[in-house]
Amino acid sequence: MAAEAEFTISSLADESGVTVRTLRDYSVRGLLPPPEMRGRTGFYGEEHLNRVRIIGRLLERGITLNGVRSLLEAWDRGDDLADVLGVAAPAPSASSQPTDLISEKFIAATDLARRLHDAPDGLRRVVTAGIYEPSDATTYRVANSELAQLLEELVADGIPAAEALDEVEQLRADCDHIARKFVDLFEQTSVRTFRRSAHAPEDIDRLAERMSTARSRPGRVATALIDEFVARHLAYLVARDLDNMPPGRG
Known part of the structure; x- marks a missing residue:
């Protein structure tokens, strides 16, 4: 099992995209x-990185820092949805019909x-994974319709929500790993070439052109390979x- 990632405050800032001052x-x-x-x-650790990302998404939705703190404190206490949101969350019943979560934004x-x-901790996890916000x-708003649709379809097919969420989170992590690999390759080639250049206008134009290609190529390559596999x-x-079918069947 891989060791959990560790960050200093500077590397946490780099990884999360916020400043050290903001983290402090x-x-x-x-x-x-x-x-x-x-x-x-x-x-x-990863918990801190996920926390920073959640805070960012909540702030983007216009929730104040005080409101973010109240919500995070409730989550940390393990409060249920009624405690966190101040509403009554009805218990699921056999007669209740599943709601089509993707039909509306x-x-x-x-x-x-x-x-x-x-x-467990499903509400926080779907926010951290960027599925809902x-x-x-x-x-809540559907933040990534493809992931939300996949999650709903897995649950509708009989996979428990906890297992379905595990699968969607793993898929997202795998895609992030692929994306980082492509970015590393881009840095080792195009960015390294630019750093050695005179930074003339034509060098900047060439870097911008290669960056545009780098943004679109991973999706095409990954899609082709995934479809093949x-x-x-x-x-x-x-x-x-x-x-394995018995004789006379099929």
Whole structure:
């Protein structure tokens, strides 16, 4: 098992896209848990990075820092949805019909909570994963329609919400890993060439052109490879089941 990532405050700022000053402000306001101190250096982990990303998404939705703090404190206490949002979240029942969460851009927080009722910390996880984001105290917005649709389809097909969310989170992590690989290659080639150049206008234009290509190529390459592998694995799966069918069937 890979060791959990560790960050100094500077590397956490780089990874999260916020400034060191902002991170210190979050700490002072109680939004960010204290780091693990080793000597005079504080070390942050994945939990801190996810926390910073959640804070950013909440702020983007117009929620004030005080409101963000209240919401995070409620999550940290393990409060249920009614405690966090101040609304009554009805318990799921056999007679209740699942809500189509993707049919509308905005969904009720209670509907989202009902769908994720068996996923521990599900509300926080879908926000961290960028699948949904709070719009206000009682409403959530679909932030990534493809991931949200996949999550809903997995649940509709009978996979427990907790397992479905695990799969979607892993898929997102795999895609992020692929993206980072392409960015590393871009840095090793185009960026390195630019750094060695005279930074003339034509050098800047060439870098911009290569950056445009670098933004679109990973999706094309990954899509082609995934389609190829999916077709291959599906063919193998179907062939294996057909071979195992009793004589006279099919």
